[in-house]
Amino acid sequence: MLNSLKKNTIYILFGLVAGGFTIAQPAAASERLRVAAATPMLVDGSSKAPIGWIDFCKASPAECDAKPMKPARVKMTPARFAELDRINRKVNAEIEPLTDQELYGVEERWTYPDGAKGDCEDFVLLKRRLLMQAGWPRQALLITVVRDLKGDGHAVLTVVTDKGDYALDNQAEDVKPWFETGYSFIKRQSQTDPNQWVLLGDGVGPVGVAAAP
Numbered sequence: 001m002l003n004s005l006k007k008n009t010i011y012i013l014f015g016l017v018a019g020g021f022t023i024a025q026p027a028a029a030s031e032r033l034r035v036a037a038a039t040p041m042l043v044d045g046s047s048k049a050p051i052g053w054i055d056f057c058k059a060s061p062a063e064c065d066a067k068p069m070k071p072a073r074v075k076m077t078p079a080r081f082a083e084l085d086r087i088n089r090k091v092n093a094e095i096e097p098l099t100d101q102e103l104y105g106v107e108e109r110w111t112y113p114d115g116a117k118g119d120c121e122d123f124v125l126l127k128r129r130l131l132m133q134a135g136w137p138r139q140a141l142l143i144t145v146v147r148d149l150k151g152d153g154h155a156v157l158t159v160v161t162d163k164g165d166y167a168l169d170n171q172a173e174d175v176k177p178w179f180e181t182g183y184s185f186i187k188r189q190s191q192t193d194p195n196q197w198v199l200l201g202d203g204v205g206p207v208g209v210a211a212a213p
Contacts, residue, residue, distance in 0.1 A: 039164055039177070039179060040164065040165060041158070041165050041178060041185060041188075041200050041201075042200060042201055043198045043199070043200065044198075044199045044200065044201065045198065045199045046190075046196065046197070046198055046199070047187045047197045047198055047199045048197065049195065049196075049197045050108075050110075050145060050187075050197070051108060052108045052109065052110035052121055053110060053143065053195075053197075055108075055109065055110065056110040056111065056125075057195065059111070060111075064194065064195055066138065066193070066194050066195065068192045068193045069138070069139050069192060069193075070139070070192065071139050071160075071191035071192060072137040072139040072140045072160070072191070073140060073160050073161055073162050074136060074137065074140045074159065074160065074161045074162070075161070075162050076161040076162055076163040080161075081175065083131075083134060084131075084159060084166065084168065084175045085174075085175050087127055087130050087131060087134075087168070088127065088168045088169075088173070088175055089173055090130075091123055091126050091127050091130070091170070092123070092170050092173060094116060095113045095116055095117065095118055095122070095123055095126070095170070096116060096117045096118075097117075097118070097119065097120075097123075097170060098117045098118065098119065099119050100119055103117060103118070103119075110122065110125065111125070112125055112126055112129070113125075113126055120154050120155045120156070120170055120171075121143070121155045123155075123170040124143050124155050124156065124157045124168070124170075125143070127157050127168050128141045128143065128157055131159075136159075138194065139160075139191045139192065140159055140160040140161070140191070141157060141158075141159060142157070142158040142159075142160065142188045142189040142190075142191065142194075143155060143157060143158075143188065143189050143194075144156050144157065144158040144167070144185065144187070144188035144189075144200075145185075145186045145187050145188065146181070146183040146184060146185050146186060147183060147184040147186065148171065148183055149182050149183070154171070154183065156168060156169045156181070156183070157169075158178060158188055159175075160191065164177050164178070165177070165178045166178065167181050167183075169181065184201070185200040185201050186199070186200060186201075187199050187200055188200060
């Protein structure tokens with residue numbers, strides 16, 4: 001289903017949507033920001049939270065002590081996109097990707113990469129924290145479990161905007177619309193409550209996915 005969606009989705013230039021402006025990006029200053037026209041992720045019911053999130057909340061309860069809130073979509077502007085791009089690149093550059101097995105001797109452990117080393121969930125947690133510190137609403141910053149291009153479990157940060165959902169990924173420097181990643185999306189945090197999770201797409205995938213770095 002997702003492959004078909006990617007093939008059939010029509011892209012429009014962000015400049016046409018927002019009045020013709022352009023934005024210089026570090027990877028290619030001449031490229032325009034592309035956005036999806038009405039291609040939101042399909043939420044297909046509730047799901048169990050990954051064991052990594054559950055254990056993270058047990059270890060750091062203050063991080064998960066969040067009251068339910070109304071869903072929020074960020075109004076995407078060139079400045080907002082530049083901030084996403086900057087934080088994605090900053091974290092990717094500063095953190096060395098290593099598996100939890102290499103770091104802690106366990107299969108799965110979600111935590112902040114305070115030692116400048118971590119796996120994909122640790123990248124996501126840090127990007128989420130930095131964006132919230134910059135004033136982005138928590139309800140629009142969703143930890144998301146996927147299958148990557150190799151079929152391995154992986155995590156990205158989904159950012160919900162009025163121009164579609166974007167993915168911040170430690171395996172890619174560019175911030176992309178979710179369907180441009182090539183990944184199979186399995187589940188993510190609910191917009192109303194970060195401790196509740198929802199299935200994505202056809203809901204295919206295990207309840208707990210041990211992610212690759």
